[in-house]
Amino acid sequence: MTPSGVPVDLILSKLAESTEKTHTRASDVLLGPIATEIAQTPYDVVYKEDRVKLKYYHPENRPNSHVQTPLLIIYALINRETMLDLQPGRSVVQNFLDNGIDVYMIDWGYPSQKDKYITLDDHVNGYIHNAVDTIRGRHSVSSINIMGICMGGSMSVMFASLHPDKVKNLITTVTPSNFDTDKGLLHVWMKHIDADQLVDTYGNISGDFMNFGFLLLNPARLMLDKYVGFMENMEDREFVENFVRMEKWIFDSPDVPGETFRQFVKDCYQKNLLIQSRLELGGKIVDLKNLTMPLLNIYGKYDHLVPPEACELLTSRVGSTDTEDVCLDTGHIGIYVSSKTRKEFVPKIVKWLKQRDAESD
Template structure:
């Protein structure tokens, strides 16, 4: 009769996992206790749901040209200031930049008719006007991230006289070359029927779209990693902050969603210079200012092939394309970002500000 033998190592790992699973609820904070954002700011300007945040300086000497950050219309801006050690905003302030950031707010049903024209030619343009008046300058530097990078690019093409420098961080530019799951699904959306039926795109729908990008990683693996690191206070704190940020996804105005799906992904108008916003022609050939295109090689939300065409489409002779070995979030909220991405951006921007 054979004797069953169990590997002590496997038994130990199982018991340790069981202990972590049992103790996890007692060791973590509830979501509303997780604090996002550590850098002080004032609300400098407000229009409808949109707020223009002005972060308080951390140096006595500041770069002359102010920097306006156009955040994405998906999720909230807190990822730019997720905590003091990984804060994009704080790093720029410490480098001497005068930083403004657009918080698009939480759209309600009354905002379902807002589209590219309102976001670019009203909100973004009014923010630039306000900053120029407040700081006594004619131009600002603009950085846009993800979908905010697309908005910043469109604005800069329509109003090049107002933009000193353009930084496009993981922007959605060439929809046909985007190889992500979201892009492939979007290409077959009946955007008209969807928007006419539900109006604004609800947070649950948006979260679902992103969760299917990496279903096992998002639905299983990340929680296993969390349990395995339950005794690591820094890991738990970072995990909960990211989860809270993901959970606070606001709705997207229906008309903006419709124009985005049809104009960017399905018809691919922007890269072909066939796009019109508010009856104004958007031509990337108008981007004659210095342009810095930042691309994350491991980006699963906006594939590198989708962002890189911006570099080759602009006529500016002062342009740079940088590919970083990181992901979509790692580009702006990671130790790698602090040590590599931000110092390079700061140096480039100071030389042109």
């Protein structure tokens, strides 16, 4: 047998040397104090219904040119809204506040088994509607700005269609509206899921179950390479702190109320009713032509959960003539947390809102 010529001994000795160095320094970082708190921007809870809270972030150091219309951020029912406020200096919420926007955000809380019967209609026409009315009342305005994120964006679209008079401007970010695509694995897999069996068996769909599904979307990167990267950078305190913050956020995943999951999977992922204006909520059809307000639709070019194909059809199906698609060079989460993208994402929204604020004056 001829030798392969692979310098295995050299490779292994290099690897051992670098590992030893890294681990010596890493112990100082891991055993010392590290700041890993998330969601530190101060807020008040101004409305509460069942498990759902409406957060109002303190508008400190408000600049002179602030946006008159308050903004409500509607996050998905999967994972938590804390992603928009991961850490001071890298917080989307803080950036909005610094740019003079009144920020409200819905905290969906942690559904328990008693919430399994709560439907998509209860979320859209109940919790979101009540939160919007609360903000309208607090600011004495007839309509507010809404920014939806992922599934929260889909629910924002539904709300804006059913209550167009209460939405001044709509921003959808990484929002799936066209589910009939095989570009994202999630879309492919969801077509093979028996939602009825899952909900009838488990009631709510566990956050851990869904997180495991998300990890399986790219196990090589999410279950292996990510932690190899951590091992390589353990001696970097800032890296460790950011990494742990992200781990805290990503595995803090509430369960999804069973009936909501059932309808979202069946009506959206499997029948693709939303984009066809055939989805029914509370006995009414969600007609996209009712979306006559300005619409800004932002999505990620490399989003593996909600690919561009799932997002980009929306602007062509709504009734509004003021629409804009923005495709950023990033993934699903990168839009909000990557330092490069945040320099484009928040300024774009602020500018877009300020322009429409000025037009309405």
